[in-house]
Structures are given as C-alpha cells and as structure tokens.
Amino acid sequence: MAKANSDDLVDEIEQIRERLAGTVDQLIDRSNPKNIARRGLDNLKGRFVDETGSPRLSTIVPVVGGAVAVVAGIVVIRKLLR
Numbered sequence: 588m589a590k591a592n593s594d595d596l597v598d599e600i601e602q603i604r605e606r607l608a609g610t611v612d613q614l615i616d617r618s619n620p621k622n623i624a625r626r627g628l629d630n631l632k633g634r635f636v637d638e639t640g641s642p643r644l645s646t647i648v649p650v651v652g653g654a655v656a657v658v659a660g661i662v663v664i665r666k667l668l669r
Contacts, residue, residue, distance in 0.1 A: 616622060635650075637643055 634646055635643055
C-alpha cells in the first residue's frame with residue numbers, strides 16, 4: 588500500500604513539475620521584447636485595419652484630423668511668436 592501511495596505521489600510531483608515548466612515557458616515567451624513589440628504592433632494595426640484588410644475610416648479620419656490640427660496649431664503659434 589505504501590508503494591502505491593509513493594508512486595502516486597511521484598506521479599503527482601511530475602505532473603506539477605510539467606505544468607510549472609509550461610507556465611515558465613509561457614512567461615518567458617510573453618516577456619520576450621520581440622513578442623511584446625509584435626503584439627503591440629498587431630494591436631495598433633487592428634485599430635486601423637479590419638479583419639478583411641480594409642482600412643477603418645472611422646478610426647483613421649479622426650487621427651489624421653487631429654494630426655492636421657496639431658500641425659496647424661504649431662504653425663499658427665510660431666507665426667504669432669515671430
């Protein structure tokens with residue numbers, strides 16, 4: 588009976604070790620700088636392009652409009668300060 592319990596315990600420890608190794612591998616993969624950059628780029632790209640590859644004008648137009656407004660504001664301020 589003690590041998591069976593011992594074998595069960597060894598099997599359980601091995602299963603826990605394998606799960607822990609998998610978790611450590613996942614953490615290493617998630618914290619890899621290249622993977623972090625790729626996920627960030629995919630996230631940013633997903634905001635401006637839909638699943639079919641078409642541009643999302645509802646997101647692009649306000650961003651471009653805001654950029655134009657900022658540039659125009661800088662030009663006006665520079666002209667006023669001269």
